[in-house]
Amino acid sequence: MSTRTRKSTHAHRTFGSSQKRLRVLVDMDQVLCDFEGSFLVKYREKYPEEPFIPLEERNTFYIADQYAKLEPDMQDKARDIWNAEGFFLNLPEIKGGCQALTEMSQMEDVDVFICTSPLTFYKYCLQEKFKWVEDHLGPDWISRLVITKDKTMVHGDVLIDDKPRIRGVRDPPSWKQVLFTAPYNQKVDLRGRQRLNTWTDDCWRDIIEDFKKRI
Numbered sequence: 299m300s301t302r303t304r305k306s307t308h309a310h311r312t313f314g315s316s317q318k319r320l321r322v323l324v325d326m327d328q329v330l331c332d333f334e335g336s337f338l339v340k341y342r343e344k345y346p347e348e349p350f351i352p353l354e355e356r357n358t359f360y361i362a363d364q365y366a367k368l369e370p371d372m373q374d375k376a377r378d379i380w381n382a383e384g385f386f387l388n389l390p391e392i393k394g395g396c397q398a399l400t401e402m403s404q405m406e407d408v409d410v411f412i413c414t415s416p417l418t419f420y421k422y423c424l425q426e427k428f429k430w431v432e433d434h435l436g437p438d439w440i441s442r443l444v445i446t447k448d449k450t451m452v453h454g455d456v457l458i459d460d461k462p463r464i465r466g467v468r469d470p471p472s473w474k475q476v477l478f479t480a481p482y483n484q485k486v487d488l489r490g491r492q493r494l495n496t497w498t499d500d501c502w503r504d505i506i507e508d509f510k511k512r513i
């Protein structure tokens with residue numbers, strides 16, 4: 299066997315698959331963690347006499363924008379809830395999310411990263427996001443956590459995210475968004491995006507398989 303043949307055989311073994319790997323980015327708040335539900339429970343505990351907005355009537359991405367319209371100081375009262383120590387750490391999981399992520403990361407030719415934005419008031423949020431990931435997914439996922447204010451700066455093929463409009467310095471971003479359903483995005487124009495309603499059926503699997511065929 300010539301040197302050239304040996305080299306190519308080795309190359310074939312090392313890089314045997316011609317399938318490109320699919321890089322999937324998955325958001326945390328309202329995709330893996332129940333930000334909205336937890337906010338409402340805590341808000342009503344803290345301010346039982348104040349008006350509130352039931353989940354099915356939420357119509358803006360940022361809670362504060364809608365609460366500001368109720369009464370002038372509502373925005374600050376709402377903000378105190380998610381700025382508090384322990385809020386992010388104790389967010390319940392969106393049903394089936396962590397199981398789906400674990401299974402997704404075991405799919406052939408798929409790399410999964412968590413991609414989340416922090417609060418500007420980052421005192422508790424940053425470390426609590428790390429701890430949440432460690433507690434719910436395990437320590438190996440810490441190296442798969444990307445925290446950024448600008449998700450367009452992160453390279454990927456797919457971003458599963460509930461935010462109706464994601465903008466940043468890169469336009470268009472490298473990824474295609476799959477819109478994860480949340481109360482405030484039920485009626486938005488999908489603009490060609492796919493929707494994922496839940497982690498508890500196998501639709502996410504079909505979406506990922508479909509993207510694998512397209513890259």
Ligand SMILES: Cc1cn([C@H]2C[C@H](O)[C@@H](COP(=O)(O)O)O2)c(=O)[nH]c1=O
Pocket residue numbers: 325326327328333359360361362413414415416417423461
């Ligand atoms: C007021 C308010 C804030 N957020 C926060 C929570 C996160 O820090 C980001 C959203 O991050 P994502 O990666 O886009 O999920 O903003 C929020 O989600 N909703 C609110 O009402």
Ligand SMILES: [Mg+2]
Pocket residue numbers: 325326327328329459460461
């Ligand atoms: Mg989100």
